[in-house]
Amino acid sequence: MGIFLAANWALIIDIVPRSEAARYLGVANIATAGGSAPGRIIGGALIDPTDATAHSQSAGYLHVYGITGVFFLAAAVTVPPLPSPVRAVTAGAVPDDRLDGAG
Numbered sequence: 001m002g003i004f005l006a007a008n009w010a011l012i013i014d015i016v017p018r019s020e021a022a023r024y025l026g027v028a029n030i031a032t033a034g035g036s037a038p039g040r041i042i043g044g045a046l047i048d049p050t051d052a053t054a055h056s057q058s059a060g061y062l063h064v065y066g067i068t069g070v071f072f073l074a075a076a077v078t079v080p081p082l083p084s085p086v087r088a089v090t091a092g093a094v095p096d097d098r099l100d101g102a103g
Contacts, residue, residue, distance in 0.1 A: 005032065 012024045046067070047060030054060075 008032075 008028055009025060012028055013021050016024050043064050046064055050060035050063045051057060
């Protein structure tokens, strides 16, 4: 989870204007926390009955990982790729969107 959050925050800060970064980081945190709570409830509701039906201690987890893989592939196909940020800046100049209200 830590690696995901670090990469997520770095991507947000890299692609949004500095003045909007706090708002986007807040939305990312809400989405992360908001997905974790129901995911644990739904995951448990899927794992326990599958384990009981299959008389196995791992069948439920394999079931949930399979569902997660399907959703991952669906997201990878449907989410458009992000544009590369333009970094053509004159030597020594600071891009306008990176100013902290100064200048």
